[in-house]
Amino acid sequence: MEKKTCIAMVPCPGQGHLIPLVEFAKTLIHQHNNLHLTLLIPTLGPPTPSIKAILNSLPPNIDFNILPHISIQDLPQNVHPAIHMKLTVTHSLPFLHEALTSLNTRTHLVALIFDVFSSDALHLANQFNILSYVFFTSGALTLSFCLSFPKLDETVSSQFIDSTKTVNVPGSIIPFQVKDLVDLVLYERSSEIYKIYLGLCQKLYFVDGIIVNSFTDMEAEAIRAVQEKTTFVDSPSVYPVGPIIGTGSTSKESQMECIQWLNNQPPKSVLYICFGSGGTITHDNLNEIAFGLELSGQKFLWVLRAPNNSASSSYLMGQMEDHLSYLPSGFLNRTKEQGLVVPSWAPQIEILSHGSTGGFLSHCGWNSTLESVVHSVPMIAWPLFAEQRMNAIVLTDVLKVAVRPKVDDQSSGIVKHEEIARVIKIIMEEEEGLQIRKRIKDLSDAAAVALSEHGSSTRALSILAHKFQNI
Missing domain, CATH: 3.40.50.2000 (Glycogen Phosphorylase B;)
Structure with missing residues (x-):
């Protein structure tokens, strides 16, 4: 034979x-x-x-x-x-x-x-x-x-x-x-x-x-x-x-809460926030994102991981902490009609392909970048490690399908909540965001042609x- x-x-x-x-x-x-x-x-x-x-x-x-x-x-x-x-x-x-x-x-x-x-x-x-x-x-x-x-x-x-x-x-x-x-x-x-x-x-x-x-x-x-x-x-x-990307989660149970919540939101109204399979941000920036979300008034779905001063701290080894305890006091109560916070993981492909998702605050890892492009979701670029800063610059300055918040203090890397609210509104509401949305739609169409x-x-x-x- x-x-x-x-x-x-x-x-x-x-x-x-x-x-x-x-x-x-x-x-x-x-x-x-x-x-x-x-x-x-x-x-x-x-x-x-x-x-x-x-x-x-x-x-x-x-x-x-x-x-x-x-x-x-x-x-x-x-x-x-x-x-x-x-x-x-x-x-x-x-x-x-x-x-x-x-x-x-x-x-x-x-x-x-x-x-x-x-x-x-x-x-x-x-x-x-x-x-x-x-x-x-x-x-x-x-x-x-x-x-x-x-x-x-x-x-x-x-x-x-x-x-x-x-x-x-x-x-x-x-x-x-x-x-x-x-x-x-x-x-x-x-x-x-x-x-x-x-x-x-x-x-x-x-x-x-x-x-x-x-x-x-x-x-x-x-x-x-x-x-x-x-x-x-x-x-x-x-x-x-x-673009070679995942086809989605194999577990229906794990995605039920996220998708059911998205099903009840208006089209293109939700900002999805996730720093990849292992990226982490500092506690200060976690607080600033929380306050920025509140200030923006935009709906959000946030995949929360425990903060750490090392951006790649959980890349290979997962965390078992109570992630929600790191949020500012009263945040969940104040935003219970505005957003959903889930610990550690969410079905990203299903979220990005959902009609209610209108933006993606991303660490600019290449997999997430391609997934965002394929599903035509404009980005807020928040790079952490590896080649992500290079990706972020290409997305913002060359392809122009993302915006990037300005860092308030270069030594600490802190982004103030007012700046976070500003870029959220650009992506989700303003004319600049509409132009970004059009460009990433064209890129998504080109991806389909390539395949x-x-x-x-x-x-x-x-x-x-x-x-x-x-x-």
Whole structure:
């Protein structure tokens, strides 16, 4: 019997990295069902119930193998989440080797697709003599910066000391201040996190291709920059296949309260507030958002997480605190007719696609950004960490589908409630907000075209699948 053509996929820890790869796998199988995919999943502790539900609902052509857990006690403590993400995969390499050996025996294994933080798996692809691809979960402009960074490090690394200096990223029509770049470059050059990020960027040049979750009409110049060989001479082929987003929660019970509440609100009247799967804000800013919501008088649905001075404090490890206790005294009573506060998590796809949702106060993570674009919801940009400041600048200054509140005190990062109320009213009420709404609707239409039968992203995916099928 002829062995089935198989592709192995290696995500890294973090829901924001696993889910896009899962959705990409589902899209690939849907369009090219003669392929077989196997997810090999490194884990830092047991998977959450929501991750289990996602994996257990995969179509027949996609298998998954949750690798033995890596103990957080075996990893450095009090470090950037990116270090834990990368080291979890590094510690899982023996288990990955074993799983790939088994797959290679049972199937016609042709390729290994891995997250950028899982790129230690590259040497396994070389060992098994199979194709290697990075699935890049951020946008094309961030990819362009990553491809640029090794040369920047060699030639002008001193500029990263002065956060007010500017850097020209290939494919961007505006320069970025150093302080707004991917936050991993802001560490000391001798630090472990800086070295890890530099190593990840260097490895991008040694894979067979890079799959980026973006589409031409959203990032035309950046995609052109990473695809053409004039700027990045030795870079691999780049396949823009986005927007790849989640299809929604698998749990009806978990979304019932939110959706029932939205069902009773007027069209486009509700501001949705969420800082992603693990972002946190300070207690001072939590209070300012609460007072800003009150002052604006706008309806809101707020996914509340316990505050923390570290913006990424709960990215890999969830919190079990009583989140509502951090709200200003009397806030819930004063706003009970105005809004709904839910702890930790809400069904974001269902909320953004709901007719009552009119705006999104977002941390500008790439997944949330794409979800907002696809569902045509204008944004208030409140970036926290990783590449989110770069995303925010593109959304506000280039695409002009978001507004950004001004920080009152740069050292503390506090945004005053009067400023929060001002940007809420812009998005939800004013003429400027209507123009933003029109622009994001046009971008949403372009996303649908990219994913259509003859769209640019569908063509890119077909080219990629053809490579797999002809090995």
